[in-house]
Amino acid sequence: MFKMPSYVITGASRGLGWEFLRQISSDSNNTVIGLVRRKSATEEKVKGELPDRTNIHIVEADITDYAALKNAAVEVATITGGGLDYLIANAGVVSHFDAYDPIGVLGHQPETLEEELTECFKVNVVSNIHLFNLFMPLILKGGIKKVIAISSGQASLDIIPKLGIEVAALYSISKAGLNTAVAKFSAQYAKEGVLFMSICPGMVETGHFVDATEEQMQGLRAMLGAFFEYAPNFRGPVPPGAAVKDVISVMEKASVNTGDGGSFVSHYGNQQWL
Numbered sequence: 719m720f721k722m723p724s725y726v727i728t729g730a731s732r733g734l735g736w737e738f739l740r741q742i743s744s745d746s747n748n749t750v751i752g753l754v755r756r757k758s759a760t761e762e763k764v765k766g767e768l769p770d771r772t773n774i775h776i777v778e779a780d781i782t783d784y785a786a787l788k789n790a791a792v793e794v795a796t797i798t799g800g801g802l803d804y805l806i807a808n809a810g811v812v813s814h815f816d817a818y819d820p821i822g823v824l825g826h827q828p829e830t831l832e833e834e835l836t837e838c839f840k841v842n843v844v845s846n847i848h849l850f851n852l853f854m855p856l857i858l859k860g861g862i863k864k865v866i867a868i869s870s871g872q873a874s875l876d877i878i879p880k881l882g883i884e885v886a887a888l889y890s891i892s893k894a895g896l897n898t899a900v901a902k903f904s905a906q907y908a909k910e911g912v913l914f915m916s917i918c919p920g921m922v923e924t925g926h927f928v929d930a931t932e933e934q935m936q937g938l939r940a941m942l943g944a945f946f947e948y949a950p951n952f953r954g955p956v957p958p959g960a961a962v963k964d965v966i967s968v969m970e971k972a973s974v975n976t977g978d979g980g981s982f983v984s985h986y987g988n989q990q991w992l
């Protein structure tokens with residue numbers, strides 16, 4: 719019997735997570751569960767922007783709160799009937815402290831550096847490890863068994879030196895940790911048919927630089943200049959719609975059998991990051 723696929727998307731309140739929720743729920747066969755920090759606000763947004771989507775469910779949990787995540791897993795199992803086909807670990811913190819300066823300059827504020835790195839690590843790595851462990855019983859009961867972490871090409875050891883990307887050090891370090899966690903989960907669970915992989919959505923316009931000063935924008939333009947040289951077809955940040963479409967396509971094509979388990983790839987499904 720055809721079974722309707724179920725999805726959990728973390729960080730579904732805005733940005734890429736909201737776009738995953740929007741695109742995936744456009745197929746009424748999909749049961750789509752958005753995990754968010756403030757349920758009422760996202761429910762209002764769904765009511766306003768996607769009013770007819772009865773296949774959308776919103777569940778509340780701050781992913782840094784283990785007990786809340788555990789309750790969320792129970793609530794999701796109630797909605798789906800026990801299993802889960804896709805888990806998209808999209809929620810993440812993007813540090814603004816490290817966005818414009820190299821790591822040596824961040825070092826002039828050692829306490830803030832430590833606080834920000836710890837925060838990035840807690841949200842982007844530790845919380846996702848808890849998320850994966852708590853949802854694994856559901857995934858093992860699911861038919862499709864795919865766990866996708868939304869990572870960043872900023873963590874690629876290939877392009878940091880090639881393009882000399884100095885900024886976003888703390889964020890990148892945390893995404894590298896996430897990629898390794900994903901590979902370790904894959905090492906354990908691929909034999910049970912679970913695909914774990916990390917996918918970068920590309921550079922996406924979700925409003926991260928709206929408050930940047932002119933001086934900060936100059937630094938960013940330098941990085942964009944390096945991006946243009948690296949990828950002549952790159953035209954700057956893309957809208958979430960295009961990025962999410964690409965990520966879904968990579969996720970759909972990937973499988974344990976084709977050797978994708980534990981990999982870290984771009985929205986093209988390879989090591990071309992832009």
Ligand SMILES: NC(=O)c1ccc[n+]([C@@H]2O[C@H](COP(=O)([O-])OP(=O)(O)OC[C@H]3O[C@@H](n4cnc5c(N)ncnc54)[C@H](OP(=O)(O)O)[C@@H]3O)[C@@H](O)[C@H]2O)c1
Binds near residue numbers: 755
């Ligand atoms: N935008 C890009 O160019 C880009 C590039 C590469 C990778 N990524 C990755 O893609 C993902 C989404 O990025 P985005 O640009 O859409 O970011 P965003 O607009 O800043 O949204 C972040 C999302 O994560 C949620 N979140 C943050 N901390 C959380 C926590 N402790 N518990 C639960 N939810 C939490 C936020 O919820 P609230 O609304 O409650 O704050 C929000 O829904 C992130 O993992 C990011 O690192 C983005």
